[in-house]
Every structure is written in C-alpha cells, then in structure tokens.
Amino acid sequence: MKILYKNAPFRGPLPVQPIWLLFLTFFVLTGSSVIAQRVSGVVYEISDGKKVPLTGANLYWAGTTLGVSADTSGSFSIPRSTQSNKLVASFVGYLNDTLAIGAESEVEFVLRTEQSLNEVVIRGNSTTLDRMSPIQTEIITTRALAKAACCNLSESFETNASVSVSYADAVTGSKQIQMLGLNGTYIQTNVENIPTIRGLGTTFGLNFVPGTWIQSIDVGKGAGSVVNGYESMTGQINVELQKPDSREKLYFNTYVNNFGRAEFNLNLAHQLNDKWSAGLLTHASTLRNRVDNNGDGFLDLPLYTQFNGVQRWKYQGEGMMAQFGVKVLHEDRTGGQTNFRPEVRNNGTPVYGFGAKINRVEVFSKTAKLFPNQPYKGLGLILNASLHDQQSYFGYTPYNGKQKTLYGNLIYQSIIGNTNHAFKTGLSYLLDDYNERYKDTTLLRTESVPGAFFEYTYNNLDKFTLVAGNRVDFHNLYGTQFTPRLHMKYQLDRNTALRLSAGRGFRVSNPLAEYFGNLVSSRTVVFREQIRPEVSWNYGASLTREFNIGDMSGTWILDYYRTNFQNQLIADAEHPGFLYFYNLQDKAFANSFQAEVNLVPVERLEFKLAYRLFDVKQTMGEPYGESVLLPRMMVNRDRVLFNAGYALPYDKWKFDFTVQWNGKRRIPNLDPGYDHTSYMNMPTDIAPAFFNLNAQITRTFPKWDVYLGGENLGNYRQSNPIIGANDPFGQRFDAGIVWAPVVGRMIYAGLRYKIIR
Amino acid sequence: MKATIFSILFAFALTMGAAQAQDKEVKIKTSAICEMCKERLERNLGLSKGVKEAELNLDNKVMTVKYNPKKTDVASIKEMIVKTGYDADGVVADQKAHDKLPKCCQKSAKPHSDMKH
16 A cells, blocks of 8 residues: 555645545555465356356466466466466466456356357347446447447437537537537547547537447446546547458448438448458548438538548567557538528628538557456557648638647556556646637647556456546646545445446536537627636446346436536527627536336346436626526426337347437527626526427348338428528517427438458 | 337237248257357357247257247258268368368367367
C-alpha cells in the first residue's frame, strides 16, 4: 500500500480525499488476511448439463513455469507463487480459465469447450452486458447492428434503451444522440479508444462512421475511465471497427431506400503473412432525389454525397503489436428550398439554401509492447492527428470552420505485488486549434493540454472491484484541471451485481457546431459573455440481475444517474428572434432513471422492454437579469422501448421488430404573436408524444444475406417542422424546432456478400 | 399499431410451430480436421435448403444432419459437403474447393491443437 501512495503522481483536490481514505481501509483489510501455503481444488467440465470432473487438465501460475496436472478425479494441489496470483487451468480442446487467487485455499474451475464458446458468440444475444466491467457497459454486437441495416453510427442505437436519437433540425439532416438526458456532446465518443467525435466534428460526426465498418460498440454509462481524458460527462461510447486480421476477407454491402438513397460499402481484410495484415474499409453513399413529402417547399432530406475510407496495417508479433493507418472523408450536402441550386447562390435570388462541404483527414498509429510472460503488463502508445475542414452556409449567412488536432496517449499498465492490485498510468497531450468564422465574427482558439493520469484497480475475486482514478491536465487557457473518478462493482450474489460510480467531467464547448441546427433560422446569434468550459459531476448506481424461470432466462437492470453542472453552456432559444449563449448562473442538472428487462423465453427468441425517465433542468433568464429553473427544451420526460427478435437456426431467417414511445417535451413558444419579455411564468408549448415503429427481415444464404426493412412504419411526421417556411428570409423563419421525424415511412432493402476465410 | 404487433408475434408463433414437421436424420463421415472445418461445414449445411440441423463430431468426424425429406435428400447433402471441400462417405472432395481451404483445413494438414484429443 505504501508503494502506491508514494508512486501516485499527484493527489486530488479536496473532494478526492475520502477516496484515498477508502483505499487505505482496503489495503489494511486485505493485508491482514492469513494465507495458506497451497491452493487445491477440482477442475470440472459441463457434460449434459452436469458438472463432471475433468482428468488431466494443466494448472499453472500465469507468467511462471510453476505447474501441476489434475488427477483422474480432476483434483489438484499447487504451491502458492510469489510471482503471480492468477491461476490458469488449461486443457487441449477447452478454453483456458484464469482465477485470481486471494486468501482462499480451495478453488473450483469449470472449463468450457472451445466449441461452446463459438456458440455463445454466434448465437449470443444482440445486446450483452459486460459482466466484468465495473463501469456499467452495454456491448452492441454486429448481430444487433444488423437489426438496423442502415447506415451509420447514429442509427446503431435503435434497439438500445440507454441511447436515443434526437432530431436536430428540419434541413441539415444531422442527427444527435442523447444519453442520461443530455446531448451527445456530453458523451465521449471514441473510435478504437481515440477520441473522435468532438469539436467541430460533433455536428455530423455520427454520420461519419458507416454501420458496416463497426464490429462492436461499448456503451458505458456515467463517469468514464480517466485513461481516455477528461471530456466524458454522462458516459463514453467506444466503437471498434472491423479488423485487418478479421476472418471476413471480403464484405460487400449495398442498400437502397424508397427516398432514393443508395449506399455501397466494401471491406477487405488481407493477411499478408504470419504477422502483417492489411485492411481497407470504404463507403460511398448518395441521395440525389428531391423529397418534399410535407409540401412545405423545403427538402425533407438534404441532397448529399459521401466518400469515406480507412486503410490500415496491423503487425502482431510475440512481444509487439502495432497498427497504423489513414482515414479520409469527403461530404457534400445541399438542403433548403426545393428550387434552390448551389450555382445560383449569391445571385441575389431570394431562394433559401443550405450547404455544407466537409473534408477530413486523419492519420493514426497504435503501438503496444507486450510481455508474453507477464500478461498483466503492457505499454501502449496512441498517436492521432486530424484535420477537419467545413464550409457551410444558411441562406446568405456563411459559417466556416477548421479544426486541427494532435492527440497522444501513453499508457503503462501493471500490477502492485499481485494481480488483485492493478494500475494504469500514463501521459497524454492534446492540441486543438480552432478557426471558425460565422457571418462577420471570427472565433479563434488554441488549446494545448498536457496531462497525466493514474488509475488503480482493486479486484477481489471479481466479487468486489474498485477502480479509482485521477488525472491532472494543464490547460493553457483554463488552468489546471483535476478529474477524479471512482467506480465500484459489488457482486451481491452469483447473479446480482451492484455498481456505483462518481466522477468529474470537463469540456470546452463549441456553441456553433453543437447548436448547428438552430442556425437554420432567422435568429440572431448573441454571445452574452465569454463562454467558460463546462464542468459537471456525475453520480450513478445500477443494479443488474440475471434470472431463470424454468427454461426462460433473462436479465433486469435498474439504474439511476444524476449529472450536476458547475458550469454549463446555456443555448437559449426562448426568444423567437435570438439564440443566446451564456454561462450557467445557478443550477443545472439531469436525473435519469431506467428500468429494463431482457427475456429469452425460448432459444433464439428475445424480448426487451425498457422504460426511461428524465428530469432535466437548467437555470435560464440571463438576458433579462432573471434566474429561473426551467425544464430543458426538447428533452422528453418518458420513453418506452420494446424490441422482439426471432431467428431460425444458423440465422437462416431473422425477424426483428422495435417500437418506441417518446413522451411529451417542452419546445419554444410558437405563437406568432408571442412577445418574450420574461422567463417567469412564460407560456410554454408542449410537443405531443408519438410512436416510432421499425421492423426488419433478413434471409441468410451461405455467402449472401438479403434484408428488407422499414423505419417509422407508423408514418408519424411532425406536421410543421419549419416555422415560417413560406418566408425563409422573414423574421419568424426557424427550422431548428424539430422533435419528431420530418420524413415519413421509410422502406429499405439491401444485400450483403461475404467471403469468410 | 396493436394489430401490427399482434400479427408479428403471430408470425413468430407460426414459424416456430412449422419447425415440428417429420424430419429424417443421416450420419455422414467427413474429412474435417479442426474447429474451423466444423464451423464451416455446419454453417454451409445449416443454411442449405431443407436442412434443419447439422452437427459435426470432431472425434469421429461424423456429421449428423436432420433434414426435411420433402425438400432435400442424402445425395444433395453429400454434394454440399463435397463442394465445401471435404469427403463425404465414399464421395471424394471437390479438388478446387479443397485447395481453396486454409492450409490447416486441408487433408494434408496434421491434426492440430485446436482439435479435441
């Protein structure tokens, strides 16, 4: 314990003190245990649903040569090792199992055959819960992603209860996600552990990760790990892409929908030799068809074209792993009135148009030094450089932005004494250079942030896990920032786990990029003051239980999270003529409660039912010198999600059906005669609740998949998504008040072709 | 809306009921070698017409296939195995398909570690 205390590179500010005290208590407790000299036990396998002893399995301490074999009754006895506390049981044809050995002297292994694992992977449920992680984490697998055949990251959460998609505006086609009652900007979104959708990229970033590239998505709720930085406030999402050494040598997907959107994806993975592999992910999609189903004279969906690709190389050696690659993206969007053409812009023609041209280049590398004899040890370096260039206009108003980012993260992980005590520590550096120009205002900002972090993990036989981390970042503009975070997981019994988390988040906002949808209006943008960084504390608790009723298996989850803001960017759209930005004066918080049941009544049939309640408020009124706590606009209090899926063996046929009910929400006052003079007792408008129905059928052939599906099958549309659509250059024009789908029913079909090695 | 939910649930119930028809079973000896072979064969057979279930036992390399005799027969099942690149009872593997298999799955491969003892 002393070692850790001395090595800790820094100590937290006042609020962290109890954490260190807690540490101390644990060390004292664990240190005082009396430990037997030998560990003995039995190795079993499962045969016909029963535990039977397995003869001849090998047992050894991880990273040592100290080992014994189990006898004919599966029993063994092995002397303790000072070098390792991870006892591994292995046997040909079975999967290795490792137990962290603490004070106990009797243990039990149950080995599974490799084949049974394959089954778990292939037939596993679509959304799985990471049972081991102390942070409540849902894993969305390729199988769940296939339920929403279209199109990119923003649609990948369709069957997930924790993340929902919100509609930003009626013109640009950008989509935002929401978690724990707060916008996607408060979630740290990483692609393979590199912070990716941030800064100016938040506007359309979710559209830049095609669905077919995604291997899996981890959704972590609440405060995240300190290893990836200080920006996660309500959670973190990590997206893993298809790997260069994947067994899918070739994957081709094509998609078309009734609005005329067409999409092509081609993924290639090539094993160059034993150690090197190369992977290519590509995407091209376009919409050339002018759709105006609600007859308001505006395109319901912008015309667009996107080209997107990643090329990367991977080296996997015994003591070293390396990956490097390049990502490029080009996107061109045109929206606005149906008769608008970009060529005639600036001709003085009174036709409202929206355009955005985005170019992005990114290079990245990841290297890791491995220690084959000490599997708990590792040294990794992540480097990333990106350039984001966006040129857009709303009517006659131009908005251009450029962001250059450099990111480096060096991580070292090892153990203290034995594997009950593990830690990760490292150094990071972030350089962000922003150059934005909106109308005649120029916003320049250069952030240079060196930082260091330390995260300690205490694991007592997976029964109790504690992760305590802190980081210190030296921000060139906003001073030294401490980011303490704490996670705990307690296994109440075999099937029930309780998780607790708390942590601080810090981020510098980019008001124009984050409220891009509100710029499609005649509102005047006013920065009431210098915007300070946002600071929040998030606290959460969750209870997960797995259960069986006869042959039925299932899980239920209850969770509650609260985010308290010390400072928040207030984007005030209460006055129809203005979009005010100012700092939080008093209170802002978001409470989120969620209850979820997953049920597998018979093999290959799954049901999910979830209810979620938000209570999100913020203090507004600064423009009139008032201070009024108001429910946050556009956030619906209630949401219900139901999902049913059924598959035949080998997924020959797959059926999937999702229905969501989105409750009422507060929206700006839309009365044309409304005169906004005060925030007290002001009249509020409420948008109605609505249903959203999606369904999909997939037929699998040995090499082909064919799918047919529909979104928004109930054909629900917001009746007048654009206010003042007939006078887009008038005082009342606003396309940013969108709370429901703008387009109606969407039917799509597509096919996938794959060659598996 | 309600009607849609019910009809979809009904469709589920129908498909599940239909699986209970009169099935036949056949055992075929193959030249499979490892877990990868097993996965490949089971998937290809499982997805082919009329096949309900396909399971390969790697100890004796015998493939047990449950099928609907109205939709397929033993000869077609064997042909599927042969086209995947493996021997099926007396029928020798399609040479082209066999040569396309990864090295570890070809007949010349020595028995290897991911195989059950």
